[in-house]
C-alpha cells in the first residue's frame with residue numbers, strides 16, 4: 132500500500148490509566164496501524180497536570196501544561212481527551228479543540244452525558260466529529276456496532292451491565308459471602324473506584340453510558356437527566372441469597388427502550404435469570420445486549436475498563452479518523468436528533484420486595500392488604516427462620532406498574548409493622 136497521506140497527528144490530554152495506554156499502543160503498533168489506516172499515526176504533544184515519570188517514554192513529544200493550549204496547537208489533527216470530568220479542563224479543552232477545527236476522540240462519558248448535544252452541534256458546525264467508543268463499556272466496540280453494523284435496524288431495546296465496579300461487588304458478594312461494605316473497601320484498595328465512588332456505586336457512571344447509547348439507538352438528544360438512577364448501596368447479602376434461591380442474580384442493569392409512553396431509560400439494580408448471559412456475567416466484565424428489528428438480539432461481552440481495553444477503544448476511533456471514516460457523533464447529524472419525551476410511566480414487571488416486619492400477629496396480613504389496595508398481586512411470599520422480634524419477609528409480585536409498587540410501599544409505612552425501609556427491585560426478563 133502506498134503511504135501518500137501525511138501522518139495523522141495526535142495531541143493527548145491526560146496521561147493516566149487511559150492516556151498511558153494510548154501512548155503504548157501508538158508506540159508498539161506503529162507499523163500495524165500504518166498498514167491498516169494507510170498512513171502513520173503520530174503523537175505530537177501531550178498534557179497532564181504534572182511531568183512526573185509515568186513509566187513510558189514521552190521525550191519525543193511536546194508537553195503542554197494547559198490542555199486548552201494543546202487543543203489549539205496548529206500541528207495536531209485530533210485532540211484525544213482522556214482527562215475526565217464533565218466541567219473544567221475537559222470541557223474547555225474539548226470546546227477549544229472543536230473551535231480550532233480538530234476532531235475529538237474521548238473516553239469521557241460524563242462530559243458527553245452532560246454536554247454531548249452542544250458539543251456535537253459545535254463539532255458539526257466546524258465539519259468535525261467527536262468519537263467516543265471508549266466512553267461506553269470500555270473495550271467493547273458497542274458504539275461502532277450501533278452506529279455502523281446495526282445502522283439498518285430500528286432498535287427496539289438496549290440493555291447492559293456497564294459498570295465493572297458494581298458487577299465486581301455484586302458477584303463477589305455472592306462468591307465470598309462478604310457484605311457490601313467489605314467489598315467496597317476491597318475495590319478502593321484495588322483502585323477500581325472512580326475518584327468520586329458515588330459515580331460507580333450510585334449508578335451515575337453507568338447512567339451516563341446508557342444515556343449515550345439511547346441517543347444513538349433512538350436518534351434522540353442525550354437526556355441523562357431523564358435516566359432513572361438507583362445505586363447498589365442498599366443491596367444486602369440477604370438480597371443476593373434470596374435472589375439466588377429464586378433462580379436470579381442481582382445486576383446493576385441499564386435498560387433503554389422507546390415505548391408508546393416515551394423514552395424509558397433506567398439504570399437500577401434488577402433481578403435477572405441466573406442462567407441468562409447477563410446473569411452469568413462475573414467480576415468487572417461488562418455486557419451490552421442490543422435488540423434490532425431485523426437482526427434480533429446481539430450480546431457483546433468484554434472488559435469495561437482498564438488501560439489496555441480502554442486504550443484499544445480510543446485507538447479504534449483514531450484509526451477510523453486516519454482512514455477518513457467520519458461517522459456523525461451520535462450516528463446521525465446532531466441537528467436531526469429529536470428531543471426525547473421521557474416515558475411518563477415505566478414498563479410493568481414482576482417485583483422483588485424485601486422488608487423487615489415486627490414479628491407479631493397480623494403483620495403479614497397488613498402488608499398483603501397494602502399490596503391488594505395498591506392493585507399489586509402477590510406471586511410468592513417467604514418468611515425465613517429468624518431469632519428475635521424482627522422477621523425478614525420476601526414477596527415476589529406478579530407484573531405490576533412501578534407506580535403501583537411505589538403506592539404499596541408508601542402504604543407499608545402506615546402499618547406500624549414495618550422496620551426500616553423496604554427494598555423493591557425489578558425482575559427483568561432478559
Ligand SMILES: NC(=O)C1=CN([C@@H]2O[C@H](COP(=O)(O)OP(=O)(O)OC[C@H]3O[C@@H](n4cnc5c(N)ncnc54)[C@H](OP(=O)(O)O)[C@@H]3O)[C@@H](O)[C@H]2O)C=CC1
Nearest residue numbers: 145146147148149179180181213214215220238239436437
Ligand atoms: N480508567 C478506565 O478504565 C476508564 C476510564 N475512562 C474515562 O477515561 C478518562 C480518563 O480516565 P483515567 O485515565 O482512568 O483517569 P486518570 O485519573 O488515571 O488520569 C487522568 C489524567 O488526566 C490528567 N489531568 C487531569 N486534570 C487535568 C488538567 N486540568 N490538566 C491537564 N491534565 C489533567 C491527569 O494528570 P496527572 O497524571 O498529572 O494528575 C492524568 O494524567 C475519564 O473520562 C474516565 O471516565 C473510560 C473508561 C474506562
Ligand SMILES: N[C@@H](CCO)C(=O)O
Nearest residue numbers: 293294295296435436
Ligand atoms: N468506573 C468504571 C470505569 C469504566 O468506565 C467501571 O467500573 O466500569
